[in-house]
Amino acid sequence: MSKYNPDDVVFENEVRRIARELWPSAQYEGAAIIDGQERDGVFETEECIHLLEATTSRRKDKAEKDINKMVALAKNLQKESQWKAVKCWFVTREEPTADQRSVANKHRGLVSAISFTQLQSKLIDVGTYLTLRDKYPFGSVRDPETGDINPTVEYIPLDLIETKTSEIWSTNQICGSLLEKGRFIILGDYGAGKSMTLRKLYQELRKQYFRNKTHLFPVFINLRDHYGQTNESEILERHARLIGFPNPSHIVRAWRAGYVILLIDGIDEIATTGIQGLWKKLQDTRYRAMQGVRELVRNHPKSVGITLAGRAHFFDSEKERIRALGLSNNFHQLSLNEFSDDQIRIYLEKSGFAGNIPSWLPTRPLLIGYLASRNVLGELVSSVDTRNKECLLSNPQDGWNYLLDRVSDREAEIEAGIDGETVRKILERLATLARTSQDGLGPLTPEQIVEAFKQVCGYSPDEKGMVLLQRLPGLGIDRSDEETRKFVDVAFADCCRAGDVFVYLSYPYDFNFALFENAECGLGELGLGIVCVKLNQQEIAPAKANAAIDYGQNHGAPPILISDACRAIMSNGWDLSVNVIVSGVFLSDFVLDEEMPDVSRLLFNDCYFSKIYISYELSKDKLPSFKSCYFGEIEGRRSIRDLPKDIFDDNCVFDSFVGSEKTTQAIIESDLPLGVKVLLTILKKLYQQAGSGRKEKALVSGLDHHARRLVSDVIKILQSESLAIPYKRGNLFLWLPNRNYVSRVARIISAPNECGDIVVEKCKDIA
Known part of the structure; x- marks a missing residue:
């Protein structure tokens, strides 16, 4: 008995999965015991009986054993089923070696020795798809100087913060999770880099595929191209036609087979009707507009990953967004931050610019x-x-x-x-x-x-x-x-x-x-x-x-x-x-x-x-x-x-x-030092609440008289660290956030004890 190898089992399952898509009339067939021997796959259609043997081995003797076993069975089946053709497939994980091909060539016409990629190409020609997709726009990605769809500026990784846990994800971590059936929705403002981030995910997944690290491949869809489409197959086929892919139905077939990692850009770019005076109908209108996306999410195979991206405030609430898009509980909601001070320094250096940008200027990449x-x-x-x-x-x-x-x-x-x-x-x-x-x-x-x-x-x-x-x-x-x-x-x-x-x-x-x-x-x-x-x-x-x-x-x-x-x-x-x-x-x-x-x-x-x-x-x-x-x-x-x-x-x-008053109360009731409690309350009001500035009186709202005594001292510390900026507008005096430090503030708020920020240390000492 051959030694059990988990890699072989996984590989055999992948081969059988493709076989069921290639020969759907035999979708309920698979491995079998015939004549006392285990067969990796037997798939009988109306016209042909397909015999499969799959291996990760590159040895010649393994090829001889598997091919001879298939040929013997094929000859018996040809006698029993004279009106049906019999075809043998010897499938290897890597390209078959010359020795393995020589064994198959002895039975030319009956046996084909092919790699997994070649078998998959019968389902869909992934190489051709990816080559054509590279030449089509990726959402709103453009070169800032020339407008070309392939920007020359190098991608600078942005912080992707999970809303519920404040965990920071990198694009490499997201790619790894997508290969393990991870599900994400990336939210950010216009120009925050959503399309660039999805494009980076696409490029990394593409690289993994061509390096034979995975059999999965990315499909990047611009939703703005699919207004009015309500069916998932229609969306995938139109996408294929737009990029010039010759067999649109093959993308649908590969997607249903579980080989496609979907990257869907622009959930906010599917047009809806005008809204003036129609607010009562707006949520229903958005829900109907998202039907095609909902179908893609609902029917996407559970075994592979999917990522959606769009503007954070396109929907009125998280509840509406979840309902309209059909998101399940296992979706990670990530917020795409603007450039941090370090990231913007790196980006500007690559762009040939040296100097400090104004604190009020949004650090959105676009x-x-x-x-x-x-x-x-x-x-x-x-x-x-x-x-x-x-x-x-x-x-x-x-x-x-x-x-x-x-x-x-x-x-x-x-x-x-x-x-x-x-x-x-x-x-x-x-x-x-x-x-x-x-x-x-x-x-x-x-x-x-x-x-x-x-x-x-x-x-x-x-x-x-x-x-x-x-x-x-x-x-x-x-x-x-x-x-x-x-x-x-x-x-x-x-x-x-x-x-x-x-x-x-x-x-x-x-x-x-x-x-x-x-x-x-x-x-x-x-x-x-x-x-x-x-x-x-x-x-x-x-x-x-x-x-x-x-x-x-x-x-x-x-x-x-x-x-x-x-x-x-x-x-x-x-x-x-x-x-x-x-x-x-x-x-x-x-x-x-x-x-x-x-x-x-x-x-x-x-x-x-x-x-x-x-x-x-x-x-x-x-x-x-x-x-x-x-x-x-x-x-x-x-x-x-x-x-x-x-x-x-x-x-x-x-x-x-x-x-927000309840949130303030939760901070006050925590076991943090009082100065840190006041710090977190002020930072939340400056950086996370509506409006672009706060009056000092508004910053003390919700604090008791003990905490209010510390507000002026905390504001002085924030001003010394450029985290709060004073501004006079007309008759009003306001405190403004510094947009260069959004990521820094997010780390302080999410983990004040662990962040090690000097502002927290200073506020601990305020009595």
Whole structure:
């Protein structure tokens, strides 16, 4: 009896698995005992009887034994089944040796000696698939300078943090888990590097396959190519046709056989219908749009891995995301962090840039790569004069305002005849036009880009103007076949969006309200801050801004514009002195805190809020009212009964409550030193809660009087370590997070005792 070898058993099972896919009418057949001898595989179809012997051995005598055994059985079967062909397959794990082939060649026509890869290629030609896939775009991956689908900049590994455990995963660890049937969903903001990370996983898995380390191979799918498809086979076959693979059905066959590791990019890129006034139907719309993805997840073989990737806030809550995508409990949810300070240093060195970037600049790979490739980062740091350097390198609104001026001036220097202010106005108008998309990034057609130029300049672009429009700063290639463009970063687009809102507040009487007619995406925190900077620079009085809002409401201004204007004066600390009703808008984050101005004359009707933060220590008399609105997450309150009275009517819908006060209490009740408890509370509010900044009074919310005494000392420590940045906006004084230290803060929060961070050590000593 031959010695038991577990490798042989695994290999034989793999060979039989392929055989069942190749000959589906014999899918219930397999190993057999015939004439007292064990046969690795006997598969009888209507036309042929297939005999298989599989081995990991490279010895000639093993080939002689297995092949002679098959030939003897084949001759007997030929006598018994004269109307059926008999075919013998001698399958080796590696390429058959010359000696093994010589044994098979003695029975040419009856016996074929092939490698496992050759057998698998009868199911699907993996080599051809991978070669063709390499030539097709990988999600949004583009070279930041040339727009080519194969970027020249080397991939810099990013921290992938598991949401539940705070464990940090590397791409190598994920690859290893995928080969062992691991399941992942990677979440991150636009430009955070999701597509680049999936592409890295694809490349590593591809390498493993060609090195014969595994029989599994990666299939990378861009979901944006599959709008309207609801069946998993349709998605796989269209994917095959798009890359030029000659046998689309073979990918489906290989997937069902369990040889495909699926990498699905862009769960947020399957288009849904417009949302203005339709929030009650939005979750159902997203659920229907995800049917094809759900089918892929549900029917993906349990024996192989799968990874999905998309934007974190595309769904209103984790519960909706799990339901819409059909995720099981064994999916690891990973959050893709921005570059850490070390990672960004390495990336910029590889890009030829030396210097410290501003603390307010998001360290998303797409944005940093774009700015570095155009030397904008170098100019930003080197051209700031000494007097304003500290302000512009630490304050996000002032810094972004300056950055937009610099990139616009730089483009104007290249193209004579158009000044920097005009270039910026064109960008701001394009950002307004891009609001018709849910994320506010585009796409923008060539016709829209030309029209924006005409609206700003008052004439059609000449040859030089067309050259300018082809390389406008902040815009990247969306679809090269349609010549569409898209903003490269959410923060860049948000800051550009501020332009037309400021113009409206300054000159409402001849403003073209039609620009906002189909707008969906409202201003974010940065955009609101830019409006405030401009209002204060131009010394626009609160009364004038209120009058503009009142005029717009009485003369048909679209609700999204009225909403942005109201939130801008709120951000500047100004009271709303006119009655305003905002209907049917979508807002991502909305903050109601104790130092907010009086906006009690504002009513939100039938609006949609992804997340709203409601502080405990605020005056109900200053709050706006909400009628028939939907709220995805309510942060700061525990339940409906915990909400301020008479502010939300009975028709409002609340999906989930995230009790930040409860989280604060859990920290306070831990056995950590009091200074560390205060540190964790402040870091969570600065880095993990809605909004881009916090007033000092908001940082003490939820702390008892003993802990409140330590807040000032902890803030001084955070400021000395550049983890908290002071900023004055209008009448408000805020503390801001430093985006360069997101990973560092995550490590402190997840493991304060084990992280070894100097900030924790300093806070331990505060009494």
